[in-house]
Amino acid sequence: MARIAIAGFLHETNTFAPGTTGYADFQARTMAGMMRGAEMLQNPKFPMATGGFIARAQAARHELFPILWCFAEPGGYVTAAAFERIAGEIIASLAANGPFDAVYLDLHGAMVTTEHDDAEAEILRRVRAVVGDIPVVNSLDLHGNIGDGMLTHADAMVAYRTYPHVDMRATGERAFRLIEALLAGPPLAKAMRTLPFLLPIHRQSTFTEPCKSIYEALEKLEADDPDIASMSFLPGFPLADIPMCGAVVLAYGKSQAAVDRAADELAALINSQEAAFEPGLKTPAEAAKLAFGYAGNRSMILADIQDNPGAGGTGDTVGIIEALVAQKVPDAIVAILADPESAAKAHAAGIGATVTLDLGGKTVPGQKPFRTEAVVEQLAEGSFALTGPMLGGLTSDLGKVARIRIGGVRVVVSSARTQCNDQDYFRHAGIEPKDHKIIVVKSSNHYRADFQPLSDAIVEVAAPGACDMNPANLPWTKLPEGLRLYGNGPAWKRP
Incomplete structure (x- = not known):
């Protein structure tokens, strides 16, 4: 039986939206509001990734130490005060109540604060500094913008595979399986591939093509190779003016050769469908x-x-x-x-x-x-x-x-x-x-x-x-030079 700390801190930040997202927004009850401690364990039907993780961990009789879970409606930059208050509470609790055998974090992947372009990378960096060399696994929204910071500080990351997100609990269950694998064996090899174009949000639905077939191919790659522990495709959140904005493929497994091969194959498939990711709308x-x-x-x-x-x-x-x-x-x-x-x-x-x-x-x-x-x-x-x-x-x-x-x-x-x-x-x-x-x-x-x-x-x-x-309409300042703004669209150039 392992002692596992769990926490959730989720926000999808549109840096082009008016206003900011403050602490009170994370307390609002348009969804679940802010939960602490045992309150996080009390809803057996909780439909977020944390709910799926908790159900699997309890069934396996692990000891859970729930800290905090909160979500704010997507909006403008998260204020420094809100970020420091919530992240600070999570880090302080980890420091005061350890040691732990593992940490599970329910994150979004596209949080941007007035201080941090990649807020989740900063959360993971602080968590790692406190808990040391134990398994740290986080679940992600399909719209996460993932950079090297998150890849470095997490032992494994796993994202939703549906949009609409009807597999959030299942994603938490997948995160649990990764923690169990890490507790039982050596670290997992990891690979990330960054795609060369942005994917407009309304073209990302897994109810329609080409994403429906892309995710079917992802699941087949994962199932067919016993050396692959987990694969994720994150189409990204193309409303965030940050250097890591965009789509990525993630792969984790037993060998570097296996994860590189799987990541390359899935990225090639997505690139072959680039023409499908253009805006096209009615007035x-x-x-x-x-x-x-x-x-x-x-x-x-x-x-x-x-x-x-x-x-x-x-x-x-x-x-x-x-x-x-x-x-x-x-x-x-x-x-x-x-x-x-x-x-x-x-x-x-x-x-x-x-x-x-x-x-x-x-x-x-x-x-x-x-x-x-x-x-x-x-x-x-x-x-x-x-x-x-x-x-x-x-x-x-x-x-x-x-x-x-x-x-x-x-x-x-x-x-x-x-x-x-x-x-x-x-x-x-x-x-x-x-x-x-x-x-x-x-x-x-x-x-x-x-x-x-x-x-x-x-x-x-x-x-x-x-x-x-249409990402081509947005006033970008931080994108990587040459990133195409939609499928077969214009390449971004620094003004």
């Missing part, structure tokens, strides 16, 4: 016109992918809403528009009231609110359960929530910001998604897990937002 007006004429048997989904809070978007831009209203689309539902001011005004007016709102458009430079009259149809407040494939087992609290109607367009307006990746965000406001012809979600890909089964057509829309899906 809001084009999408609204398609919605107006839609005659399918099931719903059409319009994905507002550039205002996705799951990638650092503010969740309050109104480009699609304005286009749907202008097109007089008769039956559309939209979630989730983060606008505390409008939510509060609807609550004050009450159900049945007609209110004049300056809807959204308050946080992204260059955007402005949509002034409109709306009918307040439903009000909600407090926590509610999520039941979808990705986050089922968690509860969410969006504060004051209102369902408003503008002509045939119904909008779920909330006080808190989160992406719409679960049908229960609509149900909380009294809407059953399958009963409506047009479903609009502020999400880049995670919506597919719960919403795609409802749909005969999906349209990805380039409405204004803080998550520009």
Whole structure:
């Protein structure tokens, strides 16, 4: 039986997003909030990687020492104060409560702070300095931006293999298997391959090609070679202006020759599919016109992918809403528009009231609110359960929530910001998604897990937002010279 310390500190940082991410954001309960100690062990259905790791470690009768787990909605730079407070608590607990036989860390891989371009590398460096030469393994989000620092300080890293991320618990289980292998045997050989182009987020879904086949090939490479312990492909998070932004392949195994061979083979396969990773999107007006004429048997989904809070978007831009209203689309539902001011005004007016709102458009430079009259149809407040494939087992609290109607367009307006990746965000406001012809979600890909089964057509829309899906449009300063900005796109040159 081994004594294993566990901690989680997750953030996906969009360095182009307005504002910063502070300590209070890691305490917010749009997902799990901040947990400490035994609280981390109390939810057997916890759908994150930590939940899977805990279940496997407890079944194997290891002694777990849980420290802290927290997650903040993706957004701007993590402040130095927040980073030092949370990382400092983890490091202090490791120092005060050791020795340990191993450490498991649930990290994202794309955290950027005002002090550290590669924040997870700094976390791992500090952990290693305290615990010494014992196995340190971390799980990663599929969107991690991985550099040499993380590769050096971790004995092994393993990433999600699905986007939407429906294998988070399974990833924690894979991390547990790596810790057991390291406890039982010698260190693992490791290899990393960096790809020469950025992959736009909306082209990374494992529900569609080419990523579906790429991950199938990854699993076959891992399964067919007994010398390979683990492989990961991280398409990266292309909204972070840092030197290590981009896609990588990771391989761990019994010999350097084996991991080099596997990493090279998978990287070559991905490079052969480069042409598939170009942006290609509809404008809001084009999408609204398609919605107006839609005659399918099931719903059409319009994905507002550039205002996705799951990638650092503010969740309050109104480009699609304005286009749907202008097109007089008769039956559309939209979630989730983060606008505390409008939510509060609807609550004050009450159900049945007609209110004049300056809807959204308050946080992204260059955007402005949509002034409109709306009918307040439903009000909600407090926590509610999520039941979808990705986050089922968690509860969410969006504060004051209102369902408003503008002509045939119904909008779920909330006080808190989160992406719409679960049908229960609509149900909380009294809407059953399958009963409506047009479903609009502020999400880049995670919506597919719960919403795609409802749909005969999906349209990805380039409405204004803080998550520009074409990396060539972004004001880069730190990328490696020559990195192509999307599949077969222009190579970045330092200004």
